[in-house]
Amino acid sequence: MSLNAILLQTETVADTLANAAAAATTDVSVTENVSYLEFLMKGGIMIIPIIILLFYCIFVIVERYLSIKKATKQDVLLLHDVKAQLKAGKIDNALMVCNRQNTASGNILRSGIAIIGRPISEIESVMEKTANVEISQMEKGLGHLGLISGIAPILGFIGTISGVIKIFHTISNTGNLNIQTISGGLYEKMISSGAGLVVGVVAYAAYHLYNMWIDSFALKVEKQTLEIINIIHEPQHGN
Template identity: 75%
Template sequence: MTFLNFALQAAPVTDTIANAAAAAATTEVSVTENVSYLDFILKGGVMIYPLIVLLFFCIYVIIERYLSIKKATKMDSNMVNDVKIQLRAGRLDNAIMLAGRENTAAGNILKSGVSIIGRPISEIESVMEKTTDVEVAQMEKGLGYLGLISGIAPILGFIGTISGVIKIFHTISNTGNLNIQTISGGLYEKMISSGAGLVVGVIAYCAYHLFNMLIDNFALKVQKQSLEIIHVIQDPQNGN
């Protein structure tokens, strides 16, 4: 009977301990799950802040350049044919008006050549080439920032990681407390800085080269259109 009473009294205590352990585990999981991505990133150290600034500036440049390049590289498939028709008919004013109606880079390049018809062909070609260079330079304006960010962001992240590792080993040398938990915890936090730098650098690098590809494709198309106009100017009746 005594043993039975003891077992009955111990059972609630055991249940209480089990419930407390389960509650503690649940609380720990809840705390882990509630850690926000921002808090996790900010553990990367002081270099995270300039990287965040670079990220937002990079996104701003990407959006601004995309909208600007998209507008500038807009090409009307019928514009060249319309200009060629007007030139063959001898209606120079109409050709100039058609070339400038869209206010795009391609239109400005054609307009620069059509507007000086009557001068030597070499001069017309030179003017159109110079106008192309100006328009391309306008499109490339600001892309240097993306190239700069793609270079310095990974370096800033690496500097943040190195400085964090230096602090870890400096603390160990002063306290003499060496354990794997301290080292691994400090290292994973400092590696966040390198990861963030690489992410920002990759975004800027990809955007930089993508925009340059778009600009190169535009320049090639404009050169083809310019040659068509030059052929019409040289031989209005048979130009293609």
């Protein structure tokens, strides 16, 4: 192969690379000019319910966080003060200590202290039932997060499948088969799958994190209940 031929091929390859780089730069600039909302709406009709689920998911996450944080607020001196009042035989003062803060721990302890004098099994049963009610209040709405974590990815997948069906239907009608038609339409429809997965992951993570938070609180309450029951049982056991 002559030197001229080699130089000619080299120039051709350089021109091709330059054109490709220019086209890529143009595509990037066009993509940057498109807003995130416009890009998201390219995902099709299924993007709308996914966006609605996202806003509702955020609402539930914030509302549950504030509610659970308030209910699980711990007074570090609550159990110590209650135990001190009970050992001194001052039941009314112990009830006043429980009312000091409107928390789940205080409500559970108050329910048992309020019926001191009845059998220990009954006091323990009442405290356990109160704990179950408080925990149920904390778990209120968490089922919605679990539902969203399952529904959002499915909606995204449905949007992608419907988009692919439309692409191939158009190809079958027009007979125009090229990579731009397929890839361009396909990437737009896969936006719905990506959005659905993001919403699903957020809801799934929040659901399990809140359940772990509540389980940790339930364990602390169980320990506090056991300590109070032991203190209430002491004088009766002595008698």
